[in-house]
Amino acid sequence: xxxxxxxxxxxxxxxxxxxxxxxxxxxxxxxxxxxxxxxxxxxxxxxxxxxxxxxxxxxxxxxxxxxxxxxxxxxxxxxxxxxxxxxxxxxxxxxxxxxxxxxxxxxxxxxxxxxxxxxxxxxxxxxxxxxxxxxxxxxxxxxxxxxxxxxxxxxxxxxxxxxxxxxxxxxxxxxxxxxxxxxxxxxxxxxxxxxxxxxxxxxxxxxxxxxxxxxxxxxxxxxxxxxxxxxxxxxxxxxxxxxxxxxxxxxxxxxxxxxxxxxxxxxxxxxxxxxxxxxxxxxxxxxxxxxxxxxxxxxxxxxxxxxxxxxxxxxxxxxxxxxxxxxxxxxxxxxxxxxxxx
Numbered sequence: 564x565x566x567x568x569x570x571x572x573x574x575x576x577x578x579x580x581x582x583x584x585x586x587x588x589x590x591x592x593x594x595x596x597x598x599x600x601x602x603x604x605x606x607x608x609x610x611x612x613x614x615x616x617x618x619x620x621x622x623x624x625x626x627x628x629x630x631x632x633x634x635x636x637x638x639x640x641x642x643x644x645x646x647x648x649x650x651x652x653x654x655x656x657x658x659x660x661x662x663x664x665x666x667x668x669x670x671x672x673x674x675x676x677x678x679x680x681x682x683x684x685x686x687x688x689x690x691x692x693x694x695x696x697x698x699x700x701x702x703x704x705x706x707x708x709x710x711x712x713x714x715x716x717x718x719x720x721x722x723x724x725x726x727x728x729x730x731x732x733x734x735x736x737x738x739x740x741x742x743x744x745x746x747x748x749x750x751x752x753x754x755x756x757x758x759x760x761x762x763x764x765x766x767x768x769x770x771x772x773x774x775x776x777x778x779x780x781x782x783x784x785x786x787x788x789x790x791x792x793x794x795x796x797x798x799x800x801x802x803x804x805x806x807x808x809x810x811x812x813x814x815x816x817x818x819x820x821x822x823x824x825x826x827x828x829x830x831x832x833x834x835x836x837x838x839x840x841x842x843x844x845x846x847x848x849x850x851x852x853x854x855x856x857x858x859x860x861x862x863x864x865x866x867x868x869x870x871x872x873x874x875x876x877x878x879x880x881x882x883x884x885x886x887x888x889x890x891x892x893x894x895x896x897x898x899x900x901x902x903x904x905x
Contacts, residue, residue: 597652599644601705601888602890603640607701609895609897637682638684639681640683655675659681664702671685700722703893716884717885721894753846759840762836762838763839781822784804820842846897847892847893851892
């Protein structure tokens with residue numbers, strides 16, 4: 564018995580001596596396998612009257628939304644390699660094509676316009692049902708070929724009849740109430756209210772023209788909407804958008820939704836800055852719906868410039884890219900719509 568105890572003690576001592584020599588620092592940079600990141604959301608015409616210019620603005624700023632291509636056919640694809648340090652490596656020799664996933668028809672080829680952005684001109688077709696309702700049947704496939712690598716493939720679908728007049732935007736007679744939205748009919752999901760604001764630099768004139776306009780992000784929404792998914796509700800606000808709950812069955816209801824935007828301010832004696840909020844009603848594909856929800860949850864948890872995980876963003880949310888990571892989705896943006904200036 565004593566001999567066995569001595570043998571065990573000797574074995575433990577040997578292991579204690581050898582163990583430190585087995586431990587080494589892991590080189591994560593070497594172990595890391597870079598992946599291709601794709602981000603492409605295909606948009607199509609939202610059905611509202613986008614040809615009426617706003618007072619004081621040139622026609623290029625009709626409804627503020629020209630950059631969103633509600634009537635434009637420009638589609639944007641962003642593509643790059645990720646890396647453990649957050650740096651991006653670009654893919655100048657990649658080839659990207661858009662296909663009809665049902666008929667296998669080639670619809671468009673993307674052209675590189677910057678280090679990470681490719682563009683193509685294509686607008687998914689829609690069928691007009693009446694003056695306010697369009698039928699959308701979208702089945703798309705994105706294929707990306709990169710020399711020396713397997714082909715990347717992603718699919719998205721959206722089948723929906725959408726009433727562009729489902730929501731109307733009005734200004735209350737009581738200045739304290741601000742703006743409110745009136746729901747005219749049910750909103751079949753997936754649908755989102757996504758906030759944004761416009762910043763105007765305007766000269767001090769009796770009838771000002773807006774010399775400079777830019778889009779700025781809006782983080783918070785207030786609402787008394789009873790069919791909102793509460794996943795991102797905190798401190799009496801919805802963070803980064805409102806997802807319409809799938810159990811929404813009630814129409815003809817007065818709904819209040821407002822956005823937190825900066826207050827107007829003086830620049831100098833001749834100019835001032837003012838803001839206007841935009842709350843886009845956006846119908847999305849199932850893939851984009853899952854991505855938006857995951858991305859907002861991730862942002863709520865890690866929205867910090869010192870967050871060491873921020874460069875792993877694409878790995879932490881829903882992805883539908885075969886052979887890579889990222890999102891390929893579809894959206895129909897409906898602006899809910901009477902524009903009123905302060």
